[in-house]
Structure formats: C-alpha cells, structure tokens
Amino acid sequence: MDEVVAGIDIGGTKIAIAIETLAGERIAARRLPTQVKIGAYAIIENVLQSITEILEDKQVKLAAIGIGCPSPLDIEKGLVISPSNLQNWDNFPIVKLFKKRFNVPIVLENDANTATLGEYNYGAGRGFKNIVYITVSTGVGGGIIINGEIVHGVGWGAGELGHTIVQPDGVRCNCGSIGCLETICAGVHIARRAKMRLAGGEPSLMNELVLNINEVTAKTVVEAVRKKDQLASEIWTETCRFLAIGIANIITLIAPEAIIIGGGVASAGELLFAPLRSFLPQFVSMIPLEKVAVLPAELGGESGVCGALALAKQVYLESYQVYEV
Ligand SMILES: [Zn+2]
Numbered sequence: 001m002d003e004v005v006a007g008i009d010i011g012g013t014k015i016a017i018a019i020e021t022l023a024g025e026r027i028a029a030r031r032l033p034t035q036v037k038i039g040a041y042a043i044i045e046n047v048l049q050s051i052t053e054i055l056e057d058k059q060v061k062l063a064a065i066g067i068g069c070p071s072p073l074d075i076e077k078g079l080v081i082s083p084s085n086l087q088n089w090d091n092f093p094i095v096k097l098f099k100k101r102f103n104v105p106i107v108l109e110n111d112a113n114t115a116t117l118g119e120y121n122y123g124a125g126r127g128f129k130n131i132v133y134i135t136v137s138t139g140v141g142g143g144i145i146i147n148g149e150i151v152h153g154v155g156w157g158a159g160e161l162g163h164t165i166v167q168p169d170g171v172r173c174n175c176g177s178i179g180c181l182e183t184i185c186a187g188v189h190i191a192r193r194a195k196m197r198l199a200g201g202e203p204s205l206m207n208e209l210v211l212n213i214n215e216v217t218a219k220t221v222v223e224a225v226r227k228k229d230q231l232a233s234e235i236w237t238e239t240c241r242f243l244a245i246g247i248a249n250i251i252t253l254i255a256p257e258a259i260i261i262g263g264g265v266a267s268a269g270e271l272l273f274a275p276l277r278s279f280l281p282q283f284v285s286m287i288p289l290e291k292v293a294v295l296p297a298e299l300g301g302e303s304g305v306c307g308a309l310a311l312a313k314q315v316y317l318e319s320y321q322v323y324e325v
Helices: 040-058 094-101 111-122 187-199 218-226 230-254 270-283 300-324
Strands: 003-010 014-021 026-033 061-069 106-110 131-136 140-146 258-262 293-296
Touching: 003 040, 003 111, 003 300, 014 040, 014 300, 026 040, 040 061, 040 094, 061 094, 061 111, 061 300, 094 106, 106 111, 106 300, 111 131, 111 140, 111 258, 111 300, 131 230, 140 230, 187 218, 187 230, 218 230, 218 270, 230 258, 230 270, 258 270, 270 293
Parallel strands: 003 061, 061 106, 131 258, 258 293
Antiparallel strands: 003 014, 014 026, 131 140
C-alpha cells in the first residue's frame, strides 16, 4: 500500500485538503466550506471524514499530516487560540483530534508560514534557500525562510511583517501599534483612505464605479488607477511607496535571495510590481538589490495547502530518521 501525506489549509471561509504520495504525486484534493455555524468540532469531523474517504477510495496509507491554521496558535500544545476569522475556536485541540483518528506524526503551523513554505517548495521560491514571503490582502502577513527553515523566533512570533512600523505618526492598527505596514497597504486600509478623500469631496472616477462611497474597495481603487484616475493613482502610489519601505527594511535586515509577494492586492500584477521596483533603490543602500529577486507568488489560493503538504513530508522524514537512529 502506497504511503501518502495530507496537507490541510484551514481558512475563515474554506478548508483545502490535498493528499500526495511521498514521491510528490497529488492523488486527491478537496475543498470544504468552513461552516462556522456548525462549530469547530463538527467542521473538523467533516475534514477527518473526507480524509478517511480518500484513503479508502485510493487504497493508500497515511504517513503524516500538516495543518495550516490562522494564528494565534499554541504550536507546542497543538491548540488553536481564538483567531479573529474563526469564531469560537478558543483553545481548540485540533492536533489531538487528528491524532485520535490517525495515529501519525502531525504538525501545526500558522497559515502565513504554510503559505511561505508552499511558495518555497512548489511555487515562486523554488531553487532559493533564503526567501521572504509577503501576503498583501485584507491584512498584511508573511513568513521568513533561512537556509530552508521557517524562522519562528521567540513565542513563535517571527515573520509578522505587516506589523513592522513604517509611519509612527499614522493610524492605529488592530494589533495596538501605530503606523504598521498593514495600516497603509492592506486592502481595507487602501479602501479607507479612498473613502475618506471621496467623502471630502475630491473628484474621482471612483464615484462612478460604485453606487455608494461605502462600497469602495481596494479593487475599486485598482480599477480607477487603470483608468488613470488622479485620486486613485495618488492613493496607489502611496501604497506602493510604503510597501517598498517595508520590503526595503526586510531586505536590509535579511538580504534574502527572493521576496515573493502574494495576496489579493498583489494580484494587481505589474501595476504593483513596477512602482515597487522603482521605489526600492531609494530605500536600500547596503544590499546589492540586483541580487534580490522581487517576484509575484505563483500558487494563489493553493500556497497554504501546498505548504501544509511540505510540512507533512518534513515531519514524516524527521520521525523516520528518529526510528532509524
Ligand atoms: Zn499592527
């Protein structure tokens, strides 16, 4: 019977499951909606059931499981600790539930780090040893890989790139600090600035793209930038400039081989990457920038589940090595 690993990416709206052989052949993939109403235990029971069905259907044996989940987590105890987008998942013993059903090595990791591992192993980060992944979406998150290993740091807190300070006289962030990168570059904050200026009466095409100013999103801003709207372009340029400052700080600190940018805002493509590349030289002086690749992520919504698979393989190999010794 072939041995396989399972990768699970748990999100606020959907859960992705993928099963691969140890040789890397994807034999099954499923997506389940995160039915918040039925509660954490019933949601995970559905995931366990799906995996059991796949294993029986494909006649394969499970060797290890990797799970990506929104933080905060207690990785050592295998607990999910009340993430903002998973209500009532307070101190939820996710690893214990998986272990009870499948007695195999299991590893839990935060979703930003699994996305980083996904891009590193399967996406834009292939071939590099040191990368930084940044997701610019509703929030701004990220992960750091040095010499092939995720950097966890004290309290498993490393890699919170969205909460590095770039504007100390700016606005307060959800995390409590003032002027985090997230308060400028996250989708909700791009929309916030646009709404504020539209409400102040500044002329803009954005008024015609929505019925009501309150409906303006980062997508509306991007659409207006493509149509050469002055106000939208100012907001977008400011976003790109501050993202460049945040990225420049990371480059100066870590000197990675590649910065990989994903997430909904990054799907603006060259509209984001072109100004980013032109701003970066202003803010990086100590590192040869031509040696740092600034690349779009390749896996889209798949990065998390791919990273979970990579983690499962890693934990399987580590457990195997332990038995060999
Ligand atoms: Zn913050």
